[in-house]
Amino acid sequence: MSKQFDVIVIGGGPGGYIAAIRAAQLGFNVACIDEWKNEKGGPALGGTCTNVGCIPSKALLQSSEHYEHAAKHFADHGIGVAGLTLDTAKMLGRKDTVVKQNNDGIQYLFKKNKVSFFHGRGSFVAAKDGSYEINVAGTAQETLSTKHVIIATGSSARALPGTPFDEENILSNDGALRIGAVPKKLGLIGSGVIGLEMGSVWRRLGAEVTILEGLPTFLGAVDEQIAKEAHKLFVKQGLKIELGVKVGAIKSGKKGVSIAYTNAKGEAQSLDVDKLIISIGRVANTIGLNTEAVGLALDERGAIVVDADCKTNLPNVWAVGDVVRGPMLAHKAEEEGVAVAERIAGQHGHVDFNTIPWVIYTSPEIAWVGQTEQQLKASGHAYKAGTFPFLANGRARALGDTSGMVKFLADATTDEILGVHIVGPMASELISEAVVAMSFRASSEDIARICHAHPSLSEATKEAALAVDKRTLNF
Ligand code: FAD
Ligand code: NAI
Numbered sequence: 172m173s174k175q176f177d178v179i180v181i182g183g184g185p186g187g188y189i190a191a192i193r194a195a196q197l198g199f200n201v202a203c204i205d206e207w208k209n210e211k212g213g214p215a216l217g218g219t220c221t222n223v224g225c226i227p228s229k230a231l232l233q234s235s236e237h238y239e240h241a242a243k244h245f246a247d248h249g250i251g252v253a254g255l256t257l258d259t260a261k262m263l264g265r266k267d268t269v270v271k272q273n274n275d276g277i278q279y280l281f282k283k284n285k286v287s288f289f290h291g292r293g294s295f296v297a298a299k300d301g302s303y304e305i306n307v308a309g310t311a312q313e314t315l316s317t318k319h320v321i322i323a324t325g326s327s328a329r330a331l332p333g334t335p336f337d338e339e340n341i342l343s344n345d346g347a348l349r350i351g352a353v354p355k356k357l358g359l360i361g362s363g364v365i366g367l368e369m370g371s372v373w374r375r376l377g378a379e380v381t382i383l384e385g386l387p388t389f390l391g392a393v394d395e396q397i398a399k400e401a402h403k404l405f406v407k408q409g410l411k412i413e414l415g416v417k418v419g420a421i422k423s424g425k426k427g428v429s430i431a432y433t434n435a436k437g438e439a440q441s442l443d444v445d446k447l448i449i450s451i452g453r454v455a456n457t458i459g460l461n462t463e464a465v466g467l468a469l470d471e472r473g474a475i476v477v478d479a480d481c482k483t484n485l486p487n488v489w490a491v492g493d494v495v496r497g498p499m500l501a502h503k504a505e506e507e508g509v510a511v512a513e514r515i516a517g518q519h520g521h522v523d524f525n526t527i528p529w530v531i532y533t534s535p536e537i538a539w540v541g542q543t544e545q546q547l548k549a550s551g552h553a554y555k556a557g558t559f560p561f562l563a564n565g566r567a568r569a570l571g572d573t574s575g576m577v578k579f580l581a582d583a584t585t586d587e588i589l590g591v592h593i594v595g596p597m598a599s600e601l602i603s604e605a606v607v608a609m610s611f612r613a614s615s616e617d618i619a620r621i622c623h624a625h626p627s628l629s630e631a632t633k634e635a636a637l638a639v640d641k642r643t644l645n646f
Pocket of ligand 1: 181182183184185186187204205206207217218219220221223224225226228291292293294323324325326344365456458459460491492493494498499500501502503504532
């Protein structure tokens with residue numbers, strides 16, 4: 172007799188574990204199946220985000236930022252550091268501890284919410300009499316049955332054709348977070364989010380970093396003015412970014428990796444590095460789900476086809492997070508997980524795709540929500556723009572980080588905020604105000620009229636809102 176559940180969630184990343192908890196809160200008998208293994212072969216809940224994504228990358232970004240501050244910026248504050256050393260093993264160990272705290276935290280949350288956890292690979296066996304049979308292949312084989320399935324199997328790094336990851340020389344995000352000693356030369360292919368974050372970590376620690384990007388524009392999805400400012404700052408920091416390249420043969424050997432490419436002018440070039448990180452996007456994880464057994468529809472990229480409500484082509488089968496369309500972000504996966512659990516309970520779960528924030532955790536950070544200026548121009552939407560530089564913000568001066576700006580875009584007639592774009596210190600935290608404002612359909616004047624604490628970086632947000640009406644007070 173198979174174990175019966177109301178809801179089975181396949182995948183224990185941010186989409187899956189949050190969906191499982193919300194479904195349990197709503198009174199369902201819930202199981203979550205996840206196959207991620209820690210170094211000892213035990214469970215490691217949290218998926219890509221916790222194990223090889225958001226959490227470990229931010230731990231290393233923090234450590235490397237401390238190192239760079241001690242090496243380059245403490246002196247500005249009159250603090251001398253003699254004999255600065257770097258213990259990479261300890262830095263990586265700290266990162267692993269942070270990851271484990273998060274893994275354990277999710278196990279605790281499952282116990283607290285009475286979610287049954289199964290460690291192993293989940294796959295469809297059959298659909299029978301209005302329910303689904305799911306096999307769990309772990310240390311033992313088990314069959315579970317359920318009325319509702321939520322698939323949250325996430326994504327994996329995309330390899331370059333003919334260049335598989337060996338995680339020694341040719342690294343995915345996984346290997347990029349485990350480099351044992353700072354490489355003298357580090358190459359990255361792809362100057363997207365991972366390329367910039369991982370490139371920043373290892374540059375700060377002393378590597379000579381070169382990023383090869385296929386597109387002719389830098390961060391094409393980011394507001395152009397913000398992307399240009401960020402590019403200028405990153406290049407000044409020492410990141411080498413080559414745009415418009417075409418990557419050719421990649422040879423990996425004992426001495427490192429050699430990459431042949433043509434540059435934007437069409438000239439043949441080669442780059443020799445100790446390690447190469449390939450960060451050219453990610454692919455949905457559907458292999459192993461046995462989707463054929465039940466006829467689950469996939470698109471041409473292998474992602475699960477869903478409608479706006481995360482419904483698949485099968486009754487009572489839902490899919491959320493990186494395995495479906497939309498931005499590959501942990502908070503997007505979580506929002507979809509909550510909304511689907513609520514829809515299963517007959518409620519009206521909702522995800523507002525217009526107000527999903529993006530953050531790139533470089534230094535300075537880049538964060539945005541809503542539409543870019545180029546999108547507004549392309550759609551012919553009449554808008555007003557206002558910017559305010561951190562150079563004119565007292566708190567930024569006190570911090571010693573005056574790079575970047577806040578930019579507001581508002582409807583030309585109604586003044587409703589259409590987009591907010593930030594490159595600068597703590598942009599990841601500042602963007603929340605814009606997300607709240609846009610969720611309540613606020614105008615730029617609403618933000619301009621709100622009292623912001625002094626001295627704070629958030630005053631730059633208020634001033635950028637004032638700039639929409641051309642009445643900044645401090646610039
Ligand atoms: P995942 O987190 O990928 O989880 C899926 C889980 O399902 C995994 O544990 C997997 O092992 C398991 N699984 C797959 N197939 C099966 C199966 N058949 N049976 C059982 N289990 C299965 N996003 C942000 O918002 N902020 C960030 O700062 C950020 N940083 C990132 C940094 C890096 C280096 C990377 C790679 C990604 C980062 N992301 C970030 C993206 C974020 O990690 C993903 O968007 C998020 O993890 C997606 O969540 P998910 O639940 O859909 O899938
Ligand atoms: P990405 O989509 O952000 O960037 C990939 C880059 O590689 C693009 O600029 C693309 O033009 C380039 N590229 C693609 N093929 C190429 C080729 N053959 N040669 C040269 N360049 C090529 O993907 P990335 O950085 O791998 O990250 C994957 C996803 O993970 C992100 O899109 C994001 O959703 C998520 N992520 C989010 C983070 C955050 O929220 N802070 C941090 C890291 C990842």
